[in-house]
Amino acid sequence: MQVFLNGEFMPATQARVSAFDGGFMYGDGVYTTLRLYRGRALDLAAHLERLRRHAAALALPVPLDDAAFAADIDRLVTLNGLREGDGRLRITISRGGDPDDPLPLRDLGRLAPTVLLALSPVPAELAAWARDGIAACVLAPGSARGGLAHLKTLNGLPAVLAQREAAARGCREAILAGDDGRLLEGAVSNLFLVAGGVLVTPAGEDHLLAGRTRERILGLAAGLGLPCASRRLELADLRAADEAFTASSVREVLPVVQVDGHPVADGRPGPVTRRLQAAYRDLVEKALPAAGPPAA
Numbered sequence: 001m002q003v004f005l006n007g008e009f010m011p012a013t014q015a016r017v018s019a020f021d022g023g024f025m026y027g028d029g030v031y032t033t034l035r036l037y038r039g040r041a042l043d044l045a046a047h048l049e050r051l052r053r054h055a056a057a058l059a060l061p062v063p064l065d066d067a068a069f070a071a072d073i074d075r076l077v078t079l080n081g082l083r084e085g086d087g088r089l090r091i092t093i094s095r096g097g098d099p100d101d102p103l104p105l106r107d108l109g110r111l112a113p114t115v116l117l118a119l120s121p122v123p124a125e126l127a128a129w130a131r132d133g134i135a136a137c138v139l140a141p142g143s144a145r146g147g148l149a150h151l152k153t154l155n156g157l158p159a160v161l162a163q164r165e166a167a168a169r170g171c172r173e174a175i176l177a178g179d180d181g182r183l184l185e186g187a188v189s190n191l192f193l194v195a196g197g198v199l200v201t202p203a204g205e206d207h208l209l210a211g212r213t214r215e216r217i218l219g220l221a222a223g224l225g226l227p228c229a230s231r232r233l234e235l236a237d238l239r240a241a242d243e244a245f246t247a248s249s250v251r252e253v254l255p256v257v258q259v260d261g262h263p264v265a266d267g268r269p270g271p272v273t274r275r276l277q278a279a280y281r282d283l284v285e286k287a288l289p290a291a292g293p294p295a296a
């Protein structure tokens with residue numbers, strides 16, 4: 001696999017970042033993860049807009065404009081032979097580093113940020129998860145991603161630990177809960193449930209990542225005439241839900257058919273989830289950019 005690192009394309013095994021990079025030392029950086037369909041990135045402009053907004057919150061410069069990102073991604077796709085393939089693209093920007101000033105507090109602009117573009121396959125089981133649904137577990141109160149949960153920073157440890165705990169419990173996703181026990185989001189997704197004919201997603205944009213797919217799903221639901229709400233949700237709401245699903249750029253819409261070992265409703269993906277999966281698939285086809293130029 002080839003990656004793009006700081007202006008150069010190289011084999012992933014040769015990609016090196018300074019030991020003093022703030023991303024490595026302190027998680028000082030941001031990232032976004034997108035889905036590639038037939039070599040084309042869905043919603044690149046929206047992901048870059050969010051990446052820039054989150055980088056600005058850390059006073060982190062993003063040294064490429066959108067056209068340069070698009071061109072470098074296109075080249076990376078070609079170099080990796082993915083012109084017709086699906087995949088996952090991660091864009092990472094970190095602080096860069098100065099060995100003489102490993103914890104820079106001012107004049108941050110003098111540091112050259114690190115920019116990494118890396119591709120990886122989507123999970124091989126994704127189609128089966130989308131068809132059959134997944135099991136999720138709800139983690140203990142206080143498992144939320146912390147005070148910067150509304151930003152996609154490199155402080156990924158709460159989500160990493162949550163995913164490991166979910167895996168240890170035989171689950172594909174962990175649902176994170178705030179200190180007061182309210183449900184917030186998945187470790188790598190946003191949460192939706194259907195209750196009494198209403199599509200509901202947790203409120204609290206300051207305490208969760210309000211993802212691009214969440215926004216897309218709410219737009220699709222409105223277009224389908226489904227009543228939608230964003231409100232406080234608790235474990236009991238999820239247990240009593242008629243349907244539940246997770247949403248993210250890479251995994252799209254995944255029915256949640258079991259929570260903490262209990263079936264959600266009859267334990268099968270529900271009709272609203274199926275409608276939204278189909279609507280999202282249509283949206284992907286319509287929203288994908290036209291195919292790029294043939295490989296140089």
Ligand SMILES: Cc1ncc(COP(=O)(O)O)c(C=O)c1O
Nearest residue numbers: 188189190209211212213248249
């Ligand atoms: C914690 C968290 N919440 C939500 C999401 C979904 O975001 P998006 O739809 O923008 O991919 C992600 C995606 O990785 C995530 O890590």
